[in-house]
Amino acid sequence: MTRIIFATALALTLSACGGQFSNPFEGLGAQNEPSAGKPLDGADAARPKEPSVVEVGGTGQSAASLDKTTEAEKKAATAAPAGGAVLGTTVASLGDPTEQGFWLRTPLVSAEAQGSVKTQGGAVVQVKLIPIDGPPSAGSRISLAAMRALNIGLTELATLTVSRS
Template identity: 55%
Template sequence: MAEIVSAPAPPPAARTAEALDTTTDAQKAAATAAPSETGARLGETTASLGDPTEPGLWLATPLVSSARAGRIEYAATGKSAVVELRPLDGPDTAGSQVSLAAMRLIGANLTDLPVLVVYAE
């Protein structure tokens, strides 16, 4: 899982989405591959863009109490991505934060607040 969701920090001079997204083409392909089986559905969450300088594929969400492997699905585009689910304080109905790389993979506009279905792997 770490080989898919981890990425190096962006260069200090990075200012564009392309420069801030340091995931490799191989990571993007692995993250968007069709799941072999669907994990447990944890729920839906409205997500905003998290810290764009924090690399990798992740979702910080109150739907988990500890870090674990997961998948997010964006119904508006029909796309999904493997991510690291990270705990975020708040009630389950609170919003989540998603990485820039994951937002790009699911085809969400970086200024949107996509409603995501969250699965544990």
């Protein structure tokens, strides 16, 4: 009985989230079922599918259509950085997806500077470090182009090591 009440309360709560969770129970029963006679890989079953659309001003646009960076810009940004002083780590989420370029808005800097960010997996991209208000432990916002170059999912909260060039 408690499960039914909890499930009903959860469904009602999530249905009030502006359509972001239109069916909160979609796929729950299928996670443990074999597909085409083969059992699901545990990592694939546990990882949610990445959205292919980013909401901008009430209209959904693909991440690829919003990212206007050229191949030359991507290659330059992902080239090995010259090194620099590590400023600390931050948890970053997607910033304004319509703002082009490779940047990180972070409280770890007090003035704009060139730098780089490194994922826990070792991927590195060079970015412009842009200051925002807040304590150094506050989160940061990263550009769509930088997230894609680092192979970070658009809905992920990524732990990044931030360095100044």
